Amino acid sequence: MPQPRILIVKLSSLGDILHVLPTVQAMHDQLGARVDWAVQPEYEALVRCFACVDRVVAVPRHGRLRAARATLRELRRSEYDLVVDLQGLFKSACVSRAARAPRRIGPSYAREGSWLAYSERAGRMDRTRHAVEQAMDVLDHLGLQRPAFPAGEIRHPAVALPPARRRIALAPVSRWPTKNWPAAHFGVLAQRLAREPGTRLIVLGGAADHAVGEAIAGRAPGRIDNLCGRLSIPELFGALKPCDLLIANDTGPVHAAAALGRPCLVLFGPTRPEWTGPYGRGHRVLTRNLPCQPCLSRRCRRGDHACLAGLSPDEVEAAARGLLGLAG
Numbered sequence: 096m097p098q099p100r101i102l103i104v105k106l107s108s109l110g111d112i113l114h115v116l117p118t119v120q121a122m123h124d125q126l127g128a129r130v131d132w133a134v135q136p137e138y139e140a141l142v143r144c145f146a147c148v149d150r151v152v153a154v155p156r157h158g159r160l161r162a163a164r165a166t167l168r169e170l171r172r173s174e175y176d177l178v179v180d181l182q183g184l185f186k187s188a189c190v191s192r193a194a195r196a197p198r199r200i201g202p203s204y205a206r207e208g209s210w211l212a213y214s215e216r217a218g219r220m221d222r223t224r225h226a227v228e229q230a231m232d233v234l235d236h237l238g239l240q241r242p243a244f245p246a247g248e249i250r251h252p253a254v255a256l257p258p259a260r261r262r263i264a265l266a267p268v269s270r271w272p273t274k275n276w277p278a279a280h281f282g283v284l285a286q287r288l289a290r291e292p293g294t295r296l297i298v299l300g301g302a303a304d305h306a307v308g309e310a311i312a313g314r315a316p317g318r319i320d321n322l323c324g325r326l327s328i329p330e331l332f333g334a335l336k337p338c339d340l341l342i343a344n345d346t347g348p349v350h351a352a353a354a355l356g357r358p359c360l361v362l363f364g365p366t367r368p369e370w371t372g373p374y375g376r377g378h379r380v381l382t383r384n385l386p387c388q389p390c391l392s393r394r395c396r397r398g399d400h401a402c403l404a405g406l407s408p409d410e411v412e413a414a415a416r417g418l419l420g421l422a423g
Contacts, residue, residue, distance in 0.1 A: 102170070102194050103132045104180040104187045106154055109328070109347030110371065112138055113354050114226040115181040116145060117245030118233055122179070123147035125239045131173070133190050141328045146248035154190055167193040180205075180213065181230055188212035203232040227374045245374070249354060251332035257320065260293030261419065264335055264352070266343035267311065268304040268323075271393045274344045276362045276403045276411075278307050282314045283408040284342070284415070289315035291421060297322050297334060299348050340418055342411065344403075349373050358418050362411065364402035365390045379414055381406055 101122060105115050112134065123130050124147070131150040132142045142151050152170065155163045167190070175196040180187050183202040188209035191199050201213035203220050210216055217236040221229070231241050256262070267281040285296055295318055298308040302324030312321040326334055331351055335341060341352040342360045350373070352359050359373040363382040367389045372380050382388065383402050390396065416423055 099126055099128045099176040100174070101126070101128045101130050102152075102173075102175045102178045102191075102196065103130060103148075104178065104190050105182050106133065106135045106187055106190070107138055107182075109138065109141060110350040111182075111226070112141060113247075113347075113350040114371075114374070115230040116147075116247035116249075116354065117227060117242060118181065118230040119145070120147045120247040121231075121234055121239060121242050121245075122237070126237075128176075131175075133170070133187075138328070144249050144251050144329050144332065146250055170194045179233055180209065181233070183207075183209050185209055200233060200236060202230065204229055222370065224369075225372070225374055226370055246356075247354065249332055251329045251336070253336075254326070254330050254333035256297065256334065256337065257295060259295035261291065261295070262338045263288055263294065263296045263415070263419075264299055264338045264341040264343075264348070265296060265311065266299045266341060266346050266348040268300045268307055269344045269346035271365070273365045273390075273393055273395050273400065274346065274403075276344055276364075276406060277400075278310060280404075280406070280408050280411070281307075281342075282311045284411055285311050285319055286314035287408070287412055288415065289318040294318070295320070297338070299323065299326070299331065299334065340415060342415055345371060353378065360411070360415055360418055362403060362406055364388070364400070365392055365395075367391075377418075379418060381411060381414055 129149050132148045133152040133154050134142050136153045139151050139153050154166050170193050178191045178194045178196040178199045180191040180201050183205035185207040192212040199213045200215045203218040217232040297320045298311050300323035304323040308321035308323035312319040335352045340358050343349050345366045349359050353373040358377040361380050368380040383405050388402050
């Protein structure tokens with residue numbers, strides 16, 4: 096039997112791509128398939144880290160019509176046995192439709208009219224489950240087994256970090272201001288944890304987060320390293336791998352750490368941890384469970400950001416110490 100060829104369409108973003116990796120890994124392993132993956136250019140390096148992917152197809156973002164047409168023509172030249180759209184949006188459906196395949200499967204959570212491009216849809220929408228579980232509806236649809244411990248093999252470079260007996264990573268900034276625990280609270284927490292003998296902290300984020308990282312690192316010079324803007328996505332995995340704990344907002348590095356099996360302590364405000372919290376065992380979520388949660392909004396309608404500002408450094412420190420096995 097010839098090796099089946101599958102095109103996966105999942106264009107963005109870091110956390111969402113990692114959520115579907117266990118599904119793609121299971122299809123690769125159980126079908127013995129060759130897997131191509133269509134993704135936006137800024138996440139191309141991420142998908143190249145996945146051992147189950149043979150080829151990455153970069154799909155330009157908005158406003159690059161000429162480049163997008165070239166990519167779609169490239170897809171038309173390839174013949175696939177199956178296209179699986181795990182994004183379920185209008186743009187991803189256009190990419191799925193452009194590929195040549197007898198079967199095009201869309202996810203159960205498809206919206207924006209994307210289902211019109213599919214020949215099949217993987218079950219009925221049920222958004223009460225974690226995003227990882229929702230993606231695996233495709234496995235049910237194909238008659239494949241859901242893995243007992245959903246995971247994907249990730250290849251990444253090692254990152255040289257100063258020696259330490261205990262490593263803690265912080266990811267203090269997300270793309271939504273409403274998802275951010277106050278930076279001053281992160282600073283207090285980092286200063287306290289850095290006092291533990293043999294402990295060293297790293298601050299993770301993009302170049303735009305550098306100033307926040309510097310302010311946190313300044314709370315314990317020589318014990319906290321600001322890596323904001325200094326790591327590529329593959330290097331992010333390398334920095335997280337030796338860490339004993341990641342403390343973060345609801346942001347992409349959480350899912351990178353969870354994919355590596357590293358424990359996470361995640362502070363949730365406007366979003367739903369049951370949908371996008373760290374997947375797997377050994378993690379903990381802190382949230383205040385206010386009546387306005389989850390608002391799923393980039394702007395706090397109350398104006399006081401109480402869902403996260405109300406989580407004290409004392410509460411977060413106690414939870415971190417519990418996960419690290421440190422005395423309170």
